[in-house]
Amino acid sequence: MRILPARDDVLLVEVDDLDQALALHGSLRASPVPGVGRPVPGARTLLVPFDPWRVGARDLAAVLRDRVATARQAAGQPGSGAAGGRTVEIPTVYDGADLADVADLLGWSAEEVVRRHAAASWVVGFVGFAPGFAYLTSDDDGLVVPRRDTPRTRVPAGSVALAGPWSGVYPRESPGGWQLIGRTDVVTWDADRDPPTPWAPGDRVRFTVVRESVRGRSAGEVGGSGRGRRSGPPTSPRTTDLAGAAPSGPGLDVVTPGAQALLQDLGRPALEHLGVSASGAADPRSLRAANRAVGNPPGAAAVEAVGGLRLRARGPVVLALAGADAGAVVHPAGAPDEGRAAPFARPFLLADGDELALGHPARGWRTYVAVRGGVDAPPVLGSRATDTLAGLGPAALGPATRLAAGPGGAADAVAAHDVGAPSPSTLPAPGEVTTLPLVLGPHDDWFDAAGLALLAGQDWEVTARSDRVGLRLAGPSPLARTPAARGRELPSVGCVTGAVQVPPDGLPVLFGPDHPLTGGYPVVGAVASGHLWLLGQLPPGALVRFRPGATSPHS
CATH class of the missing domain: 3.30.1360.40 (Gyrase A; domain 2)
Incomplete structure (x- = not known):
């Protein structure tokens, strides 16, 4: 231990x-x-x-x-630590992109891979990585293959895959490094179902070979009575579409969403047993500051924007901005060529028809736009946050999106006061170095002293492939594992926001708020908790320098 x-x-x-x-x-x-x-x-x-x-x-x-x-x-005996025992059937078309590679790795024919995968007795070990993703272990010790050296950025929903001794079914399109051997139309995650996922640790799973996919059946319906069964057609994990909504009362209409505009609050804590990470605002400090400025609770839903957002007021509304200073301008109704600078970290009034336009910040990456009363949208699993990996919460905002202000959203006196927002002038900028304190572990022993010195001794650039799931970093020299760790497979472990995961290509991925709950690549360290908000403000082109040695204040 x-x-x-x-x-x-x-x-x-x-x-x-x-x-x-x-x-x-x-x-x-x-x-x-x-x-x-x-x-x-x-x-x-x-x-x-x-x-x-x-x-x-x-x-x-x-x-x-x-x-x-x-x-x-x-x-006690193997298997006694698990609960449940229901059987779930997964009709599978074995035509995965990696089936031939898996056969070569095992020294079998593709037909033998299919036969043994379908003949094996599988058991749910735990749920992680993404909502509804179950790690399945089998009684066939020969079905063990390594993960891909470089994970795919997009794996189709319903993909049946292998990695190490595990098999799994991807609930939705997502990044992933597992070997794809087939596909199924079974729905393994439905936020409208109670419980949302049809299986739990200890449940048995049987893959059956089919030549055509089985449409319109959830795992609960395929697997018989019990947990997960529901009437009506199943729905795949998807976000709530706010486009075309016609809310009454004051609110905001999206004219242009910019590079990305999402609704965010403080997320969904304590749902990890369903494979759901907390998600929420990438920079929670700035979300709280914007909400304080308009008199909202700190976790009220607000707009998280990445440059270029333009909003039009529907009725009088009070707004506040925090995070990256995008040079916001207010254009009065009926006078689009006129404009005045919007204050930062202070409440201000938009009259009916006025428009707020955000530019592109020189420093930082995300700007938070809070409206008095909060943005009112249907909560999913208790939160209005958009989880881009899990597909939970409202869809990304588009030109047709209408946002309603919640109760108390009517405009009244606008008082200026200090809300403790991070100063935009101190946020990261492209080409500049941001130092992040790092807690080494839990897998720093996969790298020798020279590797750890390289991790801390060179600057890592945030690449354009970065998103809320993770910041993909590039550096002059990739990190090399110790000889003993090369080719070694890591059993999937829980991961945290700020974890620095190192795939076999040696280029670190710095996990963001929508990261997978579990992962199978070694984590050399994690950014100290007090600096996690900075991850949401690192723009592409920013340089990161890790400073190992951070510890718990009570360690």
Whole structure:
């Protein structure tokens, strides 16, 4: 057993196998430790978040060591740590893009791969990576293949895949590094279903070979009665479309969304057991500041914009801006050629028909536009945040989107006061270096001293391929694993925002708010929790310098 740092406010517990990880998870759920959040199981790990001001890292580690000893006794025989036991059938068309490569890796024919994958008895180990993505383990020890050296940026929804000893079904289109061997039309995630995912740890899964996909059937319906069964056609995981809505009362109409405009609040904490990450504003400090300026609760929904946004007031509304200073201009109704500069981090009034236009910031990346009363939109799993990886929450804003202000949105006195917004002049800029304190671990031992020196000694550029899922970094020299770690496969582990994951190509990915909940590439370190807000303000072309050595305030 090892207890390793995963961030200054997160520990990773490594145990012998999945049963012990699930037993330890059950222990923490049944008898919570004060100050500890919801743990995230992995293949043989448990990611344990904690509040450093309520429980110190050393004290928590001691508690976890005692719990692991008990969990080992509770785990007993293999399989006893899991719950459930229902069987879910997955009709599969075996025509995946990597089927031939998998056959070559295993030294089998493609037909043998299909036969053994369908003949194996699969069991749900845990749910992670993305909502509804179940890690399935089988009784066939030969079905073990490495992940792809470079993950795909887009894997189609319904893809049936292999990685290490695991198989899985991608619930929606997303990035991924697993080997694709087939596809299914079974719906494994539906936010309108209760529960949204049809399987839980311990459930059995059987893949059946079909020549045509099975449309319009959810896993709950295919698998018989019980959890996940529902009437009516299933829906795939998708966002709420606000386009064409006709809300009454004051609000905003999107004239031009710019490069990207999303609704964000403070996210969906404590849903990790469903494979749902917290998501929420990429720069929560600026979201809170914009909301404070208009008198909203700090977590009210607001617009997160990446340059070029243009909004038109529908009735009088009070707005405030925070984050990156995009040189916002107010154009009065009926006078589009006239304009006045909009104040920053201060509330201001838009009269009916006035337009607010954002340019492109010289520093920083995201600007937050809060409206008094908050943006009123249908919540999904308790939040109005848009999770771009999971496909949860409102769709990206488009030219036809109409946004309604929530209760209390009517304009009245506009008072200026300090809201504690980060100064735009201190935000990162292209070509400039931003230093980020880094907590090494949990897999820094996959890299030797020279590799760790390279990580900290060179500047890493934020590439244009970056998004809310992760910042893809490029540097003069990629990170090389130790000889012992080359070709080694990492059992999937829970990941945190700010984690620096290193694929085999040696180019780090810095996880953002919409990151996968679990991952299978080593994490060399994580940005300290107090600096995570900066990740949302790193524009393409910015340079990052990591400074290892950050620790928990109570470690």
